[in-house]
Amino acid sequence: MGKRRLSRSIRILAVPLLAIVFAQAQALTALDVRLKNLEEELRCLVCQNQTLADSTAPLAQDLRREVREQAELGKSDAEIKQYLVARYGDFVLYKPPVKPTTWLLWFGPFAFLLGGALIWFVVLRRRGRGGQSADEGPATPPSGGQAARARALLDGSPEK
Amino acid sequence: MKALRYILPLALFLVLVGFLWVGLARDPREVPSPLVNQPAPAFSLARLDDPAKKLGPSDFKGQVWLLNVWASWCVSCRVEHPLLVQLAKANIVPVIGLNYKDTTELGRAWLADNGDPYKLSVVDADGRVGIDWGVYGVPETFVVDKNGVIRYKQIGPITAEALQKTILPLVRELQKS
Numbered sequence: 001m002g003k004r005r006l007s008r009s010i011r012i013l014a015v016p017l018l019a020i021v022f023a024q025a026q027a028l029t030a031l032d033v034r035l036k037n038l039e040e041e042l043r044c045l046v047c048q049n050q051t052l053a054d055s056t057a058p059l060a061q062d063l064r065r066e067v068r069e070q071a072e073l074g075k076s077d078a079e080i081k082q083y084l085v086a087r088y089g090d091f092v093l094y095k096p097p098v099k100p101t102t103w104l105l106w107f108g109p110f111a112f113l114l115g116g117a118l119i120w121f122v123v124l125r126r127r128g129r130g131g132q133s134a135d136e137g138p139a140t141p142p143s144g145g146q147a148a149r150a151r152a153l154l155d156g157s158p159e160k
Numbered sequence: 161m162k163a164l165r166y167i168l169p170l171a172l173f174l175v176l177v178g179f180l181w182v183g184l185a186r187d188p189r190e191v192p193s194p195l196v197n198q199p200a201p202a203f204s205l206a207r208l209d210d211p212a213k214k215l216g217p218s219d220f221k222g223q224v225w226l227l228n229v230w231a232s233w234c235v236s237c238r239v240e241h242p243l244l245v246q247l248a249k250a251n252i253v254p255v256i257g258l259n260y261k262d263t264t265e266l267g268r269a270w271l272a273d274n275g276d277p278y279k280l281s282v283v284d285a286d287g288r289v290g291i292d293w294g295v296y297g298v299p300e301t302f303v304v305d306k307n308g309v310i311r312y313k314q315i316g317p318i319t320a321e322a323l324q325k326t327i328l329p330l331v332r333e334l335q336k337s
Contacts, residue, residue, distance in 0.1 A: 045191060045296035058261065059296055062287045087294040089194045 035068055038077050041094050042067075042084065051094065193294050193313045200227075200304050201292040205282035208259050208267055215256075215282050217308055224334045226255045226327075227302040228278070228318075229290065231262040232270035234298040240317035241274050247323070248277035253331045257281030260290050260298055303327060305334045 039053035046057040052064060063084070070080050084092045096102050142150070195201070204216040217227075228244065230237045244255060257278035259267040264283060271281070284290055293302065294313075303312040312330055314322055 048188065059287075062291060066288075066291055086194060087291065088296065089191055089294075091191045 031071060034077070035064075035071055038067060038071075038080065039064060042081070043092050043094055045088055045092065189297070190315050191296070193310075193315075195294050195310050196313055198310060200302070200308050200310050201289070203282075203284075203289045203292065205258075205284060205289060208257070208264060208271075208281035208283050211264065211283065215280055217304065220254070220256070220304065221308055222306050224253055224306060224331055225279075225304050226253055226331075227258055227293070227304060228255050229258045229260050229293075229295050229298050229300045230281075231260045231298050232266040233262065234260075236317045237299045238274070240299055240319075241277070243318050243320060243323055244277035245275045248279075252328065253335075254279040258289065258293075258295075259283050260295065261285065261287045301327070303330055303334070306337070 036053055040051050042052040042063070044050045044052050044055035044057055044060040044063075046059050047055050050060075052060050052067070067080055067084075070083065075083075081093065090096055090102075096105060098106050200217045202217055204214045207213045207215050247253070248255060255278050257280070259281050261284065263285070267281065267283070271278075287295075293300075297315065299317055301314040301318055302310050305311050311334060312327065314327065318327065
C-alpha cells in the first residue's frame with residue numbers, strides 16, 4: 001500500500017515539477033534570444049567589422065559575459081547599451097544614435113538625393129522651355145542655297 | 161555664371177579629395193575614449209608584488225599619475241617597455257601597471273626579465289577593471305590628474321614622439337596646476 005501511495009504521489013508531483021523545469025528552460029532560451037539580438041547590435045572593438053555576437057576575440061567574450069551578467073541583474077537593453085557607450089563610445093553601437101554630430105551621417109545621403117533631384121528638375125525645365133538645347137536642331141532656318149540643295153537631293157535629281 | 165559651371169564640380173571634387181586624404185592618414189583602430197575628461201573609474205585590486213595588499217585610484221589623489229595596461233602575453237608592450245623604463249629612471253611621474261588578463265607568475269617573471277618601470281602593478285586577472293576603463297587593446301596608457309580625472313589616453317604602445325610631444329608636456333602642465 002505504501003508503495004502504491006508513493007508512486008501515486010510521484011505521479012502527482014511530476015506534473016508541476018516538469019512544468020517548472022520546462023518554464024525554466026523557456027526562460028533561459030528567452031534570455032538567450034534577447035542577448036543574441038542585443039549582441040548583434042554591438043560592435044566588437046578588436047575586430048571592428050564583426051558584431052559582439054560573431055566575434056571570438058577574448059575581449060568580445062568578456063563583453064558578452066558582462067552583457068549577460070547585467071541582463072541577469074534585470075537591466076534593460078537600453079541600460080546595457082548605455083553602460084557600454086559610457087566606456088567605449090558610440091562606436092560600440094552598430095546603429096549610431098541620431099544627434100547633431102551624426103546628422104550629416106544620417107541625413108547626408110538624403111540631402112545628396114534631394115540635390116540631385118533638384119538639378120535634374122532644373123535641367124529638364126530649362127530644356128522644355130527654352131528649346132536652346134542641341135537636341136532640338138538649329139534655331140536658325142536654313143539659308144536659300146541650302147534649301148535648294150536639300151530639295152534637289154530629295155527629288156533624286158543628280159547634283160550639279 | 162558660366163565659370164561656376166566648371167568651378168563648382170571641381171570644388172566639390174577637391175572637398176571629397178580632402179576628406180579621403182585625411183581619412184587615409186587616420187587609424188581606424190583608434191577609437192576616441194569617452195572617458196577622457198571623466199573621473200577615473202574606481203577599483204580596488206590586489207598588488208602584483210603582494211596580493212594581500214590592495215590598491216586603487218583613490219590612493220593617488222593629489223598627484224598626477226599614469227596607468228599603463230600591460231600583460232606578459234602582449235607583444236607590443238615589449239616595444240614600449242624601454243621607454244617606460246627610461247621614464248621611471250627620470251622619476252617624473254609615477255606609473256602604475258594594470259596587469260591585464262595575465263597570471264601572477266607570468267607577470268612577475270616578465271617584469272623580472274624586462275625590468276620593472278612601475279611604482280606598483282595591480283592584477284586584473286579577469287579583465288573587468290579593463291572593461292570599466294574602456295580598454296580594448298593592450299597596451300594602453302592613461303594620464304590621470306590630481307583630481308582623479310582622466311586627461312589623456314594613449315591607445316597602443318607609447319612612442320618616443322607621443323611621450324615627448326604629448327604625454328610629458330601634459331604631465332608637467334597638470335603637475336603645475
